[in-house]
Amino acid sequence: MFKALSRLLGSNSKRTIPLRERDCHSHVLPGIDDGSRNLEESLAMLRLLREAGARTVVATSHIYPGRFPNEPDELRRKFDELEEARARHGIDVTLELGAEHWLDDSLVPRIRAGRVVAFGPERYVLFETTTDFHAPSQLLPTVKTLRDAGYTPLMAHVERYAYLRDDEGKELALDLRALGVKFQVNRTVGKANAPGIGARGKFLEWLLDHDFVDEVGSDLHRPTPEGRPYTM
Helix, strand or coil: CHHHHHHHHHHHHCCCCCCCCCCECCCCCCCCCCCCCCCCHHHHHHHHHHHHHHEEEEEEEECCCEECCCCCHHHHHHHHHHHHHHHCCCCCCEEEEEEECCCCCCHHHHCCCCCCCCEEECCCCECCCCCCCCCCHHHHHHHHHHHHHCEEECCCCHHHHHHHHHHHHHHHHHHHHCCCCCEEEECCCHHCCCCCCCHHHHHHHHHCCCCCCCEEECCCCCCCCCCCCCCC
16 A cells, blocks of 8 residues: 555655654544444454554544544443454554544543543644634644643644645644644545645645654555545
């Protein structure tokens, strides 16, 4: 998957997003969000990621009130189920539990109550926001709350956020960096994520120019090279 994508990006762009051995954004837990639908699919996803070069896979299921109202205890139960199956089938990756937290008014209380899932020695808390042209009003307060609680805020698939792409948005990106926010980008969305190509790609170029690509994730939802369900 990643090798094929590298060839694709290389043919259309001066630069590529580098591979990482830790895939820090995936939806491999079975039957809990819009990712893997069952254990068999989860195992196929782990095999695909291992073949692509991943050594560690962080399971970051959605915590998204009203849509995927998951809680840490349920994520841990599903994680233990997958870890037992991974070991039984001899899939040579290290699994780690995280979550993809939706940023809304409920996230700050969740952080203060200790109901977030951090991962890695960095104590990353992965979060996503709306992707439109207006930054969410909760963004900076949430980042400060995470930082004050001893976590490292990790912004999921940052290339998607239209509100960061113009000059004002890039100023906001610089402010976020000053507050200790790290940026994660995706690799499995084909040409749309080629640095320098299109609005998303131009923003990726800017991120690379500023050495702002901290983490890379597949955001894998299905065991397909595209990481998404096949469409008919």
